[in-house]
Amino acid sequence: MQNLRLNINGDSVEVGAPSHWTLCEVLRYRLGLTGTKQGCDKGDCGACTVLIDGRPVLSCIHLAALAEDKEVTTIEGLRPLHQAAGGEGCDPVQDSFDRCGALQCGFCQSGMILSAKALLDEVPVPTEEDARAALSGNLCRCTGYTQIFQAIERAACERAGLEPTKPAWAPESSEHEA
Amino acid sequence: MLRLPEFTLTRPESLDAALALLKEHGDAALPIAGGTDLVPNMKHGLFEPKMVVSLADVPELHGVEETADGGLRIGAMTTLASLAVHESVQRYPVLAQAASLIAGPQLREVGTLGGNVMLDTRCQWYNQTYFWRKALGYCLKKDGTECHVVKGGKKCVAAASNDTAPALMSLGAVLELAGPEGAREVTIDEFYVADGIVNRDVRQGELLVAVRIPAPAAGHRSAYGKLRTRGSIDFPLLGVACSFDLDAAGVIANADLVVTALQARPTRARKAIALLEGADTSGEGFEAVIAAVAAAARKQCHPLPNIPGDHEYRREMVPVYVTRTLRAALDEGGPVHHI
Numbered sequence: 001m002q003n004l005r006l007n008i009n010g011d012s013v014e015v016g017a018p019s020h021w022t023l024c025e026v027l028r029y030r031l032g033l034t035g036t037k038q039g040c041d042k043g044d045c046g047a048c049t050v051l052i053d054g055r056p057v058l059s060c061i062h063l064a065a066l067a068e069d070k071e072v073t074t075i076e077g078l079r080p081l082h083q084a085a086g087g088e089g090c091d092p093v094q095d096s097f098d099r100c101g102a103l104q105c106g107f108c109q110s111g112m113i114l115s116a117k118a119l120l121d122e123v124p125v126p127t128e129e130d131a132r133a134a135l136s137g138n139l140c141r142c143t144g145y146t147q148i149f150q151a152i153e154r155a156a157c158e159r160a161g162l163e164p165t166k167p168a169w170a171p172e173s174s175e176h177e178a
Numbered sequence: 179m180l181r182l183p184e185f186t187l188t189r190p191e192s193l194d195a196a197l198a199l200l201k202e203h204g205d206a207a208l209p210i211a212g213g214t215d216l217v218p219n220m221k222h223g224l225f226e227p228k229m230v231v232s233l234a235d236v237p238e239l240h241g242v243e244e245t246a247d248g249g250l251r252i253g254a255m256t257t258l259a260s261l262a263v264h265e266s267v268q269r270y271p272v273l274a275q276a277a278s279l280i281a282g283p284q285l286r287e288v289g290t291l292g293g294n295v296m297l298d299t300r301c302q303w304y305n306q307t308y309f310w311r312k313a314l315g316y317c318l319k320k321d322g323t324e325c326h327v328v329k330g331g332k333k334c335v336a337a338a339s340n341d342t343a344p345a346l347m348s349l350g351a352v353l354e355l356a357g358p359e360g361a362r363e364v365t366i367d368e369f370y371v372a373d374g375i376v377n378r379d380v381r382q383g384e385l386l387v388a389v390r391i392p393a394p395a396a397g398h399r400s401a402y403g404k405l406r407t408r409g410s411i412d413f414p415l416l417g418v419a420c421s422f423d424l425d426a427a428g429v430i431a432n433a434d435l436v437v438t439a440l441q442a443r444p445t446r447a448r449k450a451i452a453l454l455e456g457a458d459t460s461g462e463g464f465e466a467v468i469a470a471v472a473a474a475a476r477k478q479c480h481p482l483p484n485i486p487g488d489h490e491y492r493r494e495m496v497p498v499y500v501t502r503t504l505r506a507a508l509d510e511g512g513p514v515h516h517i
Binding site: 038049056063139 | 180182183187210214221281
């Protein structure tokens with residue numbers, strides 16, 4: 001057992017965990033942050049993707065102790081971090097996934113959104129090829145990916161004041177909980 | 179859910195401290211760089227160290243610098259993502275391309291060049307859970323006495339699966355190693371041996387510190403081609419590294435062609451290289467040279483049913499990928515892959 005000092009979603013957290021535990025295990029079974037999904041649990045599927053210092057990383061094969069002194073962002077942190085930065089509602093990437101219906105069962109969605117977030121933070125208006133490359137480490141067994149790429153394009157276009165080439169799945173007037 | 183074995187994690191802050199820990203704990207300790215291969219392997223019960231020594235805080239292993247002779251020295255802890263886009267690495271297209279195709283985006287953020295050079299060999303009878311392997315009575319590489327790839331085989335034929343290995347071989351790289359006996363250098367050609375259990379000439383307690391690549395010639399051309407089931411995440415079913423120098427008249431010199439993911443060691447396609455050497459790329463006869471090079475590579479390459487993917491299909495893809503990679507190098511294009 002060791003005392004870990006982690007920075008999760010902007011909060012400093014001190015948590016005890018065995019040193020052979022992965023970041024995914026600490027997030028889910030010590031901190032209750034179950035938005036990070038445990039899929040294949042061996043670095044194939046991308047469901048456990050979190051951001052470490054803004055870059056997408058697989059938490060299921062990342063030792064928790066090696067995330068000390070770094071900024072970890074999970075799906076739970078996107079909305080509060082967006083609001084702390086002066087934004088309203090949820091993170092624009094989450095909003096776009098919602099409006100485009102970019103999910104079915106939802107298991108891959110946390111990882112998809114975080115990979116998309118890392119891409120959009122790096123490339124203001126990614127091409128579809130950029131989006132396909134950036135999300136190539138996230139597997140989805142339901143959607144066929146179409147609406148996911150649509151959601152990324154929509155989020156990028158909305159931010160840049162451009163017109164998306166593809167229509168959103170959901171009507172613009174749909175009610176949104178802030 | 180796959181649990182890791184219990185171990186203690188140490189974070190030495192110098193190369194000497196890391197080497198001292200590895201020496202003190204011997205077989206019970208393993209170094210970890212990015213862990214993108216070691217962690218799944220530990221989850222599968224393939225390694226059960228009592229201590230894991232993180233190399234993250236060892237400053238001597240970090241950094242990319244140009245050497246006095248115009249070459250490049252790349253620290254072992256350089257991540258694959260940063261290697262693929264590093265400005266100085268673009269002078270060696272085969273290396274930048276190979277790094278850009280390793281695994282998937284999240285794995286390249288964490289996985290390192292050192293980890294890829296030191297990658298354990300892979301086999302469909304080995305990279306499985308403990309439960310799966312136990313049901314078969316294990317295999318030569320781990321816990322067993324029988325090879326499931328070559329019936330009656332006494333030598334492990336697990337496949338070299340690191341994309342940077344053939345790329346670095348084609349560039350004539352030198353590895354800087356440090357161990358309890360001191361520092362040593364070895365050419366990457368001598369480093370890999372044809373033994374699937376450990377295909378690296380690495381001694382007890384030794385760490386890879388850096389990889390050095392000589393300066394590229396003015397007419398350096400190179401490219402990497404990778405066959406895999408999906409356009410991301412997967413290890414290679416076949417990897418082809420091609421490198422040569424082109425003079426002003428369009429004649430090839432210093433050609434090299436290395437094919438990987440066949441057997442325990444990357445294979446240098448010697449007869450194909452001999453055909454390529456001195457070939458005039460501007461002449462009409464060059465199409466025939468490409469065809470002969472591809473056929474010679476196919477003749478020399480014998481994939482085994484060691485990794486997923488039909489081995490006869492993988493063999494038929496040798497001439498296809500050799501041809502495409504050669505053309506990509508010539509056209510200063512590449513990498514050769516699919517999404």
